[in-house]
Amino acid sequence: MTGYEIMKHINSFGFKTHTGTVYYQLGMLSEWGFIRGEEQPTRTKYARRGTTAYKMTEKGMKTFKKFKKKWTKPLEYAYKNLNT
Numbered sequence: 001m002t003g004y005e006i007m008k009h010i011n012s013f014g015f016k017t018h019t020g021t022v023y024y025q026l027g028m029l030s031e032w033g034f035i036r037g038e039e040q041p042t043r044t045k046y047a048r049r050g051t052t053a054y055k056m057t058e059k060g061m062k063t064f065k066k067f068k069k070k071w072t073k074p075l076e077y078a079y080k081n082l083n084t
Contacts, residue, residue, distance in 0.1 A: 002040075002051050026054060034060035 001009075003026055007017045029035045037052040056064065 002053055004051070006054075029060070030054070033057055034063060 003023050007019070007022050010017045026035065026037070030037055034057060035054045036057050037054050039050045040053045042050045
């Protein structure tokens with residue numbers, strides 16, 4: 001998934017994103033070893049360079065699973081109580 005696709009996905013939930021914030025966070029996640037960016041060829045002749053597609057690493061998946069296990073119930077509870 002590219003940074004642009006991630007921003008579109010976040011925006012689909014009604015949140016506003018800023019390019020600098022998203023790409024800064026992607027850089028940090030990459031630096032910490034949670035994701036890995038791979039350069040993809042661009043489809044347009046006007047781009048100076050290709051796009052970067054991000055994939056979660058094994059370390060990232062393990063960390064995500066721990067987060068999900070710990071926070072699923074509290075987040076479901078908050079969601080139910082905020083939407084009543």
